[in-house]
Amino acid sequence: MEKQDQLLMKKQNKNLVLEIIKNQSPISRMEIAKITGMSPTSITRIVNELHLQGFVKETELVTSGVGRKAVLLDVCDDVFFTIGVEIDKFIIKIGIVNYVGEIVELRRIPRLESESYFETLEKVNMNLKELIEKNRIPHQRIIGIGVGLPGFIDNQNGVVKVSDQLKWKNVNLAEDLKQLTAFEVMIDNELKMKIVAEDFKGSAKNSHHAVLVGIGSGIGSAMILNGEIYRGDSNNAGEIGHTVINPTGNVCNCGKIGCLATYISEGAIVGDARKVKEIDSILDVFEAYRNGESWAHNLMDRTTTYIALAVSNILCLYNPEMIILSGDTIERLPEIKQPIEQKCDLYIWEPLKERVKIVYSQLGEHGVVLGAAIQIQNLLLDLE
Amino acid sequence: MEKQDQLLMKKQNKNLVLEIIKNQSPISRMEIAKITGMSPTSITRIVNELHLQGFVKETELVTSGVGRKAVLLDVCDDVFFTIGVEIDKFIIKIGIVNYVGEIVELRRIPRLESESYFETLEKVNMNLKELIEKNRIPHQRIIGIGVGLPGFIDNQNGVVKVSDQLKWKNVNLAEDLKQLTAFEVMIDNELKMKIVAEDFKGSAKNSHHAVLVGIGSGIGSAMILNGEIYRGDSNNAGEIGHTVINPTGNVCNCGKIGCLATYISEGAIVGDARKVKEIDSILDVFEAYRNGESWAHNLMDRTTTYIALAVSNILCLYNPEMIILSGDTIERLPEIKQPIEQKCDLYIWEPLKERVKIVYSQLGEHGVVLGAAIQIQNLLLDLE
Structure with missing residues (x-):
């Protein structure tokens, strides 16, 4: 075996051991040996190196059972x-x-x-x-x-x-x-970073195929496919805001007709709201909705319809395990979650309905x- | 290093060498050593094994230049x-x-x-x-x-x-x-198999991100993303026929309204054609189109519009390097290629237009x- 291959394998093993300590700490050297299949001698050598570099520390704990003390390992969260x-x-x-x-x-x-x-x-x-x-x-x-x-x-x-x-x-x-x-x-x-966070400790944890949809001033999506961020050819994958969903509908600033964004972006909602009433911002629309004003209900009804259609289309194309809804519109007007879910139930193609999970961002405004x-x-x- | 790892590496090396001979034959042992970085001794050992198993044969050829004969390697195409x-x-x-x-x-x-x-x-x-x-x-x-x-x-x-x-x-x-x-x-x-063929020796060769769209009696798509077939959670990824593209449009047999398939599938075209004229099959529509009958032109005009919108939507969501159009409708009525391309030019989002290639299946009816x-x-x- 070539020396270069040996070095590569050594590096991979070290990263693997660190990853295991990071995710499963506190953990003993013996457990790491079991999980990796490496020899206890190798594990001891790697842990010593990680200790010297400041990544890992020892914590002494009493194990359950016979009461013998076992040295467990933990990562140093302030190393970097x-x-x-x-x-x-x-x-x-x-x-x-x-x-x-x-x-x-x-x-x-x-x-x-x-x-x-x-x-x-x-x-x-x-x-x-x-x-x-x-x-x-x-x-x-x-x-x-x-x-x-x-x-x-x-x-x-x-x-x-x-x-x-x-x-x-x-x-x-x-x-x-x-x-x-x-x-x-x-x-x-930003949305690609948001789904990285959801994948790390939010809704998409342990998911292989997840799509995050962002609904606010902009409309977009990002996806983890086969466990990795999917970018496409030029990092533009997920541009759902400019998919056409009504070819005889609203004119979009991109020059096409009927793009999804022209129905559900904050700017689109505000623009249409101003045909009815003098308002300052999207917050006025939400307030009118809460006050039961019918024009605001009509507008948000159209919005939730198009959000559910977008969910249904994403599901047909990417067949993910879960779709994570996120963004200002849903965070500021959580009342629309219920109609969105009801409409998803109507629109989602039957064979896919039983498996997919429609969830919400867990990290909210910290995500990006x-x-x-x-x-x-x-x-x-x-x-x- | 563990024995198991050594065996795995040996197997990987053998498959790699065979892959190189398969793709770049005729090729010399020395060239394989250069490409892989393995020693000439290892290459000789592996090639001997492959020869014994019937995968590889030697072909003697005169090299260009000094005229010395070099033994080159080729695969045996009838081994399996x-x-x-x-x-x-x-x-x-x-x-x-x-x-x-x-x-x-x-x-x-x-x-x-x-x-x-x-x-x-x-x-x-x-x-x-x-x-x-x-x-x-x-x-x-x-x-x-x-x-x-x-x-x-x-x-x-x-x-x-x-x-x-x-x-x-x-x-x-x-x-x-x-x-x-x-x-x-x-x-x-079938469409997943078709894109495997296009990836192997057709339009998608050497492409990392390619989407194949099938337009005929059924409407669907299949994709190679990051160099692999993308399946989604339950092998349903690519169901473009049931994406909604007109929420106030035609009723689909799936129970939704405005699915793409209700505009461009053979059945949908035939159904609408029969509102105008007694016809037997889609071939009659194509014939009427060729004869310049306006109803057939109107129908196929709508069809090409929706095909181009589908191309544009796929591009926004998957951001592939290429979209391969395939299927009976395009193969039997190649005259519609031109309007499809013209409409793609109108609909495709500007920042993506310069990079993407819209092409046609090269393997036609042999693809699947x-x-x-x-x-x-x-x-x-x-x-x-």
């Missing part, structure tokens, strides 16, 4: 940290996330629509430096920044191709933020920050 | 054969396919709509035995039968859950055909048979 950032039209969120995926602190900063690209970046930089200092985290323990934002994101090259919501086009966000902060930076579409932080950890933290 | 079978409403196709994916002989047998399940199976058995005998193929060289058919197929358990077209429900096709023929049998959805034969080879022929 990553920063998760969400940039949206009106808000920036920054979170410090530790090695086991817990948010140490999350900060919300308002963003102005008039704000320039570099003003936003400067805001991110200033706030994350303050956060790091406040939490007294040594710089060398921070391995990088993950950013989630709406739009067509070239994650490979760190370029925002187009973000209609932020009004950014062809900006080198990863490079620019790296220059400013001196940390490694990865950027990706957490997912982005986990994603950059996954990308950079491959042990040698 | 598989049988591909397509069962459709009115036709059964059976093909013998050799080790390198060439169809040795393909036979078409008419199927009656009134035919029972076991009558069809008996027909398959009788004809494939005749074919094998006629081509003098020793039984021990046939490793199995792959069957592609329309419907909801549980490929894991070899069960046809529902096939509306064949009127079969919950039949153990794999098991029953194995009993009858004494060969190993694998069954799968070839794909099923290749699939069973891939499943069973993993060397020890």
Whole structure:
């Protein structure tokens, strides 16, 4: 066997052992040997290395049964940290996330629509430096920044191709933020980061095929297929907002007629609401709905119909185990969950109905920050 | 390193070497060593084993340049054969396919709509035995039968859950055909087999993300994502025929309103045509179209519009490198290719337009048979 192969296998084994300690701690060396099929000698060697590198610590515990003390292993959750950032039209969120995926602190900063690209970046930089200092985290323990934002994101090259919501086009966000902060930076579409978080500790945990739908100012989806984020050819997979669902319907700003987004996005609902009543924002529509005003019920009835049709279409095409509904509209007006579920029950194709689960996001507004932080950890933290 | 790991690596290396000879023959031992990074001694050992097992033969050729003779390697295309079978409403196709994916002989047998399940199976058995005998193929060289058919197929358990077209429900096709023929049998959805063939030697060759759309008596799609058939949770991924594309439109036999199939399937076109004129089959519609009858042009205009909308929706959701259009409707009325392409140009979302390729099936009516034969080879022929 070649030396190169041996090194690769050694590295894989080390990552495997660390993964097991991370997910199943506290755990004994003997149990790890059983799970992996590796020899106790190999396990002891690997654990010693991980201990020296600061990833693993020992915790002494009394085992149940005969009462003998056994040394168990646990990960050190402060060995490394990553920063998760969400940039949206009106808000920036920054979170410090530790090695086991817990948010140490999350900060919300308002963003102005008039704000320039570099003003936003400067805001991110200033706030994350303050956060790091406040939490007294040594710089060398921070391995990088993950950013989630709406739009067509070239994650490979760190370029925002187009973000209609932020009004950014062809900006080198990863490079620019790296220059400013001196940390490694990865950027990706916000919904893809959200499903990474749901996969890590939310609704999609242990799911092989899951689709997350985001319903708010923008309409989109992201998916885990065969256990991995599915991106398609240019990281655009999941653009459900621009699927045509009514070819004789509303005109969409993309130039097509009848796109889903023209029926269920916040902007579309507000636009139609203003044909009836002077309102400021979507919140006024929700208030009118709660007050029983019929026009608001008609509008939201159409919205829930199109959401359920979208769920049904996603199900036909991706045949996932679960569909996770998320986004501002559902979070702010949870009353629409019931009609959505009733309509899903009417529309979903019979042979698929019994198996699929329609659920809601568990991580709510933390999802993008957490997912982005986990994603950059996954990308950079491959042990040698 | 554990002994088990060594054995696994040995097996992987052997399969890798065979794969390289199969795809890049004629090729020298030295070139294989270069590509794999393995030592010339290892390559010689592996090639000797493959030679003994009958997979590989030597061909002596004069190399270009200095004129020295070099011994090159090639696969033996008759070392193993598989049988591909397509069962459709009115036709059964059976093909013998050799080790390198060439169809040795393909036979078409008419199927009656009134035919029972076991009558069809008996027909398959009788004809494939005749074919094998006629081509003098020793039984021990046939490793199995792959069957592609329309419907909801549980490929894991070899069960046809529902096939509306064949009127079969919950039949153990794999098991029953194995009993009858004494060969190993694998069954799968016809479009999934078709894209396996396109991936092997047709339009999708070298593509990582490709979607094949089938337009004929049924409407469906199949996809290769990240280089593999994507099945979803229960092998139903790609059911585009039942995606809703017009929620105030036609009633579908699935109980929903406005499914794509109600606009572009043969049955739907024929049903609407009969509102205008007494016709026998879809062929009469095509003839009227060629004769310039306006009703037929109106109908096919609507059909091409909905086909292009479906292409646009698939593109938004899967973001593939290519979409392969296939099926009877396009094969029998190729005149509609031009309007489909024109409408795709109007509907496809601008940022995706430049990269995606809209192409047609290259394997035509051989696709399902070839794909099923290749699939069973891939499943069973993993060397020890």
